[in-house]
Amino acid sequence: MIVILGGGPAGRIASIRLATAGKQVTLVEHGGIGGQCLHSGCMPVCALNDVARLIHAAGELRTLGVVDTVPAPDFPVLLKKMGEIQQKIASILDEETRSAGVEIIYGKTGRLSGRTAYAGDEELRAEAIIAATGSRPSVPAIPGIDLPGVFTSKTLPGMKGLPSKMVIIGGSVVAAEFAYIFSTFGCEVTILSRSTFLKETDKHLRSLAIRELAGVTIRENIPVILIMGEDRVTSVRTPEGELEADAVFLAAGLVPNSEVLDGVKKGLLGEVVVDNRMRTNIADVYACGDVVGPPYLTPVARHQGIVAADNILGIPRVMDYANIPRSISLTHELAYCINETGGMGSIAIPGPAGPGSFWSVPSGQTGMAKVIFDPESGDLGGICAAGPGGGLIAGYMAFIMKKHFSVHDFEEFIEVHPSTDGVYGLAKYASSVIKKRNKT
Numbered sequence: 001m002i003v004i005l006g007g008g009p010a011g012r013i014a015s016i017r018l019a020t021a022g023k024q025v026t027l028v029e030h031g032g033i034g035g036q037c038l039h040s041g042c043m044p045v046c047a048l049n050d051v052a053r054l055i056h057a058a059g060e061l062r063t064l065g066v067v068d069t070v071p072a073p074d075f076p077v078l079l080k081k082m083g084e085i086q087q088k089i090a091s092i093l094d095e096e097t098r099s100a101g102v103e104i105i106y107g108k109t110g111r112l113s114g115r116t117a118y119a120g121d122e123e124l125r126a127e128a129i130i131a132a133t134g135s136r137p138s139v140p141a142i143p144g145i146d147l148p149g150v151f152t153s154k155t156l157p158g159m160k161g162l163p164s165k166m167v168i169i170g171g172s173v174v175a176a177e178f179a180y181i182f183s184t185f186g187c188e189v190t191i192l193s194r195s196t197f198l199k200e201t202d203k204h205l206r207s208l209a210i211r212e213l214a215g216v217t218i219r220e221n222i223p224v225i226l227i228m229g230e231d232r233v234t235s236v237r238t239p240e241g242e243l244e245a246d247a248v249f250l251a252a253g254l255v256p257n258s259e260v261l262d263g264v265k266k267g268l269l270g271e272v273v274v275d276n277r278m279r280t281n282i283a284d285v286y287a288c289g290d291v292v293g294p295p296y297l298t299p300v301a302r303h304q305g306i307v308a309a310d311n312i313l314g315i316p317r318v319m320d321y322a323n324i325p326r327s328i329s330l331t332h333e334l335a336y337c338i339n340e341t342g343g344m345g346s347i348a349i350p351g352p353a354g355p356g357s358f359w360s361v362p363s364g365q366t367g368m369a370k371v372i373f374d375p376e377s378g379d380l381g382g383i384c385a386a387g388p389g390g391g392l393i394a395g396y397m398a399f400i401m402k403k404h405f406s407v408h409d410f411e412e413f414i415e416v417h418p419s420t421d422g423v424y425g426l427a428k429y430a431s432s433v434i435k436k437r438n439k440t
């Protein structure tokens, strides 16, 4: 039998892979199948962002005189409906996983002690174990952090109504995404970032994100030293003064859930140390997903699950972290896959008009396309696809980059029209510029 601890994207995909290959698999899940991604991560952001984009689009149409009202969200109903849909998705995932032949033990906490796995107190005899216990939001040690009115993505369902003034602590993608949602819903939002806001993002995309967050106050290099209030948050103190707030949202990163994993080697963040086959220091014990540390992304977690499962099956597969696409969901999907910038050339243009951005032309908010390439060979170093559907473009472009296509290969590319993909056109243009220069 193979035991998997955690039924998030990493553990669930690994379990299906192994069961489909004929292995007896037991998955231990103490919360809801689908993990953080479904219950408090990607899906809630999708759900709330969909509504925020609708409100944003209605605002643009009203400015143009095309519609006369902008809808307002009924936040409690929104959270309730979102919860119902999450449960529905969870039941589909449960069905899919069981149909593959996986036995699921719900409601028991899995743990590891050296080479032995447990579900609660019950020892599970296993030929191999995969630890896929994921991560949780980091809660910084700030006095007042336990006050009612302080939320993380995990405790968001406890928000009874929309706050009027929200402080978001953190400068990450998650901070940007929730700032967009709550400011579009009508809250006055201030981001307090301890360092540079979106510091790891391409500079063009970062400026675009800041532009799409026009209603949000973004303050950088400001630590929060105290969260104040009697029986609820009322304000936040920084070295530069106090800020009123009736809600604080923590977007200060994620922490691996590795406390239940005894005996495996861990790093400074508590992340389980693995090699490129997802093997831990203990024979036949593998780990994958957020519990092995950043980049905390669902597709990476799923792929690590496949790598772990294949190695258990005797199929040698290694995890490759090059060409990982990412996205920031604001008005548009600000998506990118950037591998290399050193010695590279780049061209950027505003995103084309088309489905999802036609009515944005008057405001100039149509997104952006960018191609990063080697000016001699035309090899692709990266792309940005910021616009409606940018995430799909970035995913496929990441794959194309993995296959070592160059801008010259786009000479053969035939697009769908209308669409808001500006990347292929830029690649064709870059190819013609390189060819012209090489002729002269």
Ligand SMILES: Cc1cc2nc3c(=O)[nH]c(=O)nc-3n(C[C@H](O)[C@H](O)[C@H](O)COP(=O)(O)OP(=O)(O)OC[C@H]3O[C@@H](n4cnc5c(N)ncnc54)[C@H](O)[C@@H]3O)c2cc1C
Residues within 6 Å of the ligand: 005, 006, 007, 008, 009, 010, 011, 028, 029, 030, 031, 032, 033, 034, 035, 036, 037, 038, 040, 041, 042, 045, 108, 109, 110, 111, 132, 133, 134, 135, 136, 137, 153, 174, 257, 260, 288, 289, 290, 291, 295, 296, 297, 298, 299, 301
């Ligand atoms: C707000 C937010 C937004 C995000 N948005 C995106 C996004 O847009 N795109 C993206 O790619 N990624 C996003 N992520 C990251 C993504 O959610 C994670 O990378 C992904 O869920 C990791 O999958 P996992 O299986 O490793 O862990 P998790 O999803 O954390 O799943 C771990 C599972 O293990 C279970 N578990 C934990 N401990 C035990 C135990 N001891 N016993 C039994 N079960 C246990 C948990 O209940 C959980 O079901 C976001 C995260 C957050 C917080």
